[in-house]
Amino acid sequence: MITVYVNERPLEVNKSSNLQQVLALSVQSLELKLDNIAAVHNQHVVPRSKWSTNLCHENDRIEIFSAVAGG
């Protein structure tokens, strides 16, 4: 297991976890839907098509946020 930080909170995940798996674990507790989020991995916004190939490592910082659409 490794520890990653999702929106500053520690989360224990399998060593070979990818970003898609971490996001799927995290969105429920944040009351968000995967369709509505953008994901940041160590300060880099990761395009949706690369979530499943982006591997996570010990102490990685992951941030989940939503689009803001108001004007």
Place this chain on the structure above:
Amino acid sequence: MKDKIMTDSGVRDNNSANKSAINTLSDNQFIQYYRQILLPLVGEQGQQNLLNSHVIVVGVGGLGSHVTQQLSAAGIGHLYLIDDDLVELSNLPRQILFDANSIGKHKAICAAEKVAAINSDTQLRYFCEKFTHSFAEHLLHSNVELQQAYQNGQLILLDCSDNMPTRQSINVWCAAHFIPLISASVAAFSGQLLVVDGQVAPQRGCYNCLFAGNSSPQGCANLGVLGPSVGVMASMQALTSIKHILKLDTELKHLHIFDGLQLSWRQLIRHRDPHCQACGHWPSEPQSQLSKSQKTIQTEVTL
């Protein structure tokens, strides 16, 4: 479409005799813009570039109210205001171009009237229309001046809209035509700002590379917002626009996120989605200049 546009559109121009390309500043203009010209990175040539630039503003609500005033005051020569909404009482705390007498009237018309009084150097065209691909195509191809500005790289678009379908539609159209897009948004205490430019920074992708077309974020109507938060984002959007016109962008790689509670900004590094349907035709590396045929690619993508 043409009849409707003619019916619900117009021009506010207090100085119509002087709207050809500006190659030199008048004495009055030199005095008026002196504090801007004084900046070495602006100078007289920079001010001329601002006066010769064309800026489409989609949405003349909270963000649009602020940016149109700031851009006109700075000497942007041509503003195109697009909004099909009417002014409501609940708009007044943040949409500062409007007052009680504006309620029930078209935002685009009211905004054009108010902004026209700020600076006679700005020619204002307004369109009481919803932004759609077909409307944008009509606008670009029916206005000779706008088309010329587009071909000369003097056209940018500011997304000040208030909903995701419009934001995606704007992004697709700008990406198809390589028109630089300055996107700002705000709701609750959060703001987001980014520059999308398929010629200068194709490797950073577009709006759709960040946010999926089927996402459904909430806006000010659901989450609420404070007027000054809108003003902060609008000022950053206006500043970014001027910098882009003057080619002063130091980098275009970030998504800027504002936290109005902490009064803080964060920068996140953007990356292009290789499978993005909106910007898939972009080159992989920055281009110094695109050919006319490359610029006139016309695609309509449904996200």
